[in-house]
Amino acid sequence: MAERVTIERLGARADGIAATPDGPVFVPYALPGETAEIAKDGQRARLVRVVDASPERETPFCPYFGECGGCATQHMRHAFYQAWKQDILAQTLRHARIEAPVEPMIDAHGEGRRRVTLHVRFPDVRSPDVRSPDRAMHVGFMAARSHHVIGIDHCPIAVPALRQSAPRIARAIGEHLKSARKPLDIQITATRAGLDVDIRGHGPAKDRDRLGLVDLAAALDLARLSLHGDVVVERRPPAILMGRAAVVPPPGSFLQATERGEAVLAGFAVEACRGAKRVADLFSGCGPFALRLAERSEVHAVETDKGSMAALDRAARTTQGLRRVTVEARDLFRRPLLAPELNAFDAVVIDPPRAGAEAQARQIAASKVPLVVSVSCDAATFARDAAILMEGGYRLERVVPVDQFKHSPHLEVVGILRREPVSNRRQ
Numbered sequence: 001m002a003e004r005v006t007i008e009r010l011g012a013r014a015d016g017i018a019a020t021p022d023g024p025v026f027v028p029y030a031l032p033g034e035t036a037e038i039a040k041d042g043q044r045a046r047l048v049r050v051v052d053a054s055p056e057r058e059t060p061f062c063p064y065f066g067e068c069g070g071c072a073t074q075h076m077r078h079a080f081y082q083a084w085k086q087d088i089l090a091q092t093l094r095h096a097r098i099e100a101p102v103e104p105m106i107d108a109h110g111e112g113r114r115r116v117t118l119h120v121r122f123p124d125v126r127s128p129d130v131r132s133p134d135r136a137m138h139v140g141f142m143a144a145r146s147h148h149v150i151g152i153d154h155c156p157i158a159v160p161a162l163r164q165s166a167p168r169i170a171r172a173i174g175e176h177l178k179s180a181r182k183p184l185d186i187q188i189t190a191t192r193a194g195l196d197v198d199i200r201g202h203g204p205a206k207d208r209d210r211l212g213l214v215d216l217a218a219a220l221d222l223a224r225l226s227l228h229g230d231v232v233v234e235r236r237p238p239a240i241l242m243g244r245a246a247v248v249p250p251p252g253s254f255l256q257a258t259e260r261g262e263a264v265l266a267g268f269a270v271e272a273c274r275g276a277k278r279v280a281d282l283f284s285g286c287g288p289f290a291l292r293l294a295e296r297s298e299v300h301a302v303e304t305d306k307g308s309m310a311a312l313d314r315a316a317r318t319t320q321g322l323r324r325v326t327v328e329a330r331d332l333f334r335r336p337l338l339a340p341e342l343n344a345f346d347a348v349v350i351d352p353p354r355a356g357a358e359a360q361a362r363q364i365a366a367s368k369v370p371l372v373v374s375v376s377c378d379a380a381t382f383a384r385d386a387a388i389l390m391e392g393g394y395r396l397e398r399v400v401p402v403d404q405f406k407h408s409p410h411l412e413v414v415g416i417l418r419r420e421p422v423s424n425r426r427q
């Protein structure tokens with residue numbers, strides 16, 4: 001039965017939070033100040049109806065918003081959304097006892113997300129899914145907090161090259177591989193040479209299916225098509241420009257979510273490291289920071305993914321006019337660069353996965369490196385690692401939220417930390 005509540009505040013994942021006699025209840029798509037009817041399910045609730053709407057409410061621009069789990073904030077006015085996201089970072093820093101002014105958030109959506117992952121599912125024909133009139137194949141994104149696939153035929157937050165074409169390509173691949181009826185996850189990346197598609201979930205394909213995929217790649221004019229990272233056909237190298245270097249990332253390797261986001265983050269690293277002779281780029285991926293930094297400094301890039309390292313190494317060796325770039329395969333969680341090794345560098349750029357880089361931060365804190373550029377896609381681990389560095393004598397000079405996951409609760413953060421002279425440190 002629907003229950004009427006008042007929404008008091010927004011949570012970190014963009015859900016409205018209502019205080020009820022049974023404790024706080026999280027209501028997706030509800031805004032603070034709104035009176036709403038909800039259907040409760042434990043601590044979560046479905047928004048049945050907004051009775052009294054907030055002036056900050058906006059009409060979502062995507063017809064799938066509310067069903068598709070990709071976006072969570074299209075119902076907010078832009079200024080409200082920006083203030084909320086910025087405040088989440090400020091609160092997270094306060095929670096870690098870090099006092100630093102958060103600079104205004106930079107909109108880094110640019111032309112849109114350059115990569116999407118579509119899911120192809122073949123429902124069990126023996127258990128009819130009442131929600132889908134098309135029981136043969138579902139193609140789309142996952143619903144929020146569910147494994148249910150929401151059929152879509154376009155995604156307005158993707159770059160123009162993917163917006164309409166990505167669902168069409170995923171459907172064509174699903175049709176081609178449908179005899180196995182395996183759940184497929186199809187990652188499609190837009191590059192300047194065309195679309196780079198990696199199919200996961202199918203397992204090894206028979207020769208006949210692989211040959212069929214070669215024909216399909218030609219029919220869809222794909223740049224590259226791979227199965228579980230194994231290249232089936234490369235019709236054009238799917239290169240991505242990183243500064244002056246053209247990098248061909250291995251299928252499925254990490255890439256910043258938007259081209260603009262990558263340029264903004266790398267811009268901070270390059271600007272901060274101006275004048276540094278030797279820079280260490282830790283968790284370097286296939287080189288968006290290293291290759292730009294190498295236009296002025298010697299760079300040592302460290303990463304665990306062999307394919308990304310090979311791509312970075314190849315790009316560094318084939319790009320004219322770069323300073324020396326060395327690459328090292330190393331698991332920085334288990335074997336962080338030690339303080340004496342770090343002392344050979346004038347600056348360290350660090351961009352770990354969501355889990356952060358606690359072990360590496362402890363070694364940097366014990367080193368004499370003058371400058372650290374910390375890039376992170378997780379505010380909580382960013383704050384934890386920054387606190388470790390500050391404890392070791394660094395001052396957090398700048399903190400900048402970079403919005404490359406626009407319309408979602410995710411946020412990228414850049415921090416510039418400088419080692420303070422011992423005389424300036426607080427006792």
Ligand SMILES: C[S@@+](CC[C@H](N)C(=O)[O-])C[C@H]1O[C@@H](n2cnc3c(N)ncnc32)[C@H](O)[C@@H]1O
Pocket residue numbers: 254255256283284285286287288289302303304305308330331332333334351352353354377
């Ligand atoms: C957030 S991405 C950043 C990559 C790159 N800086 C960029 O902007 O594209 C994190 C990178 O850390 C790498 N990585 C994950 N775990 C690692 C580990 N234990 N040691 C070293 N690198 C790791 C991933 O392969 C990925 O390339």
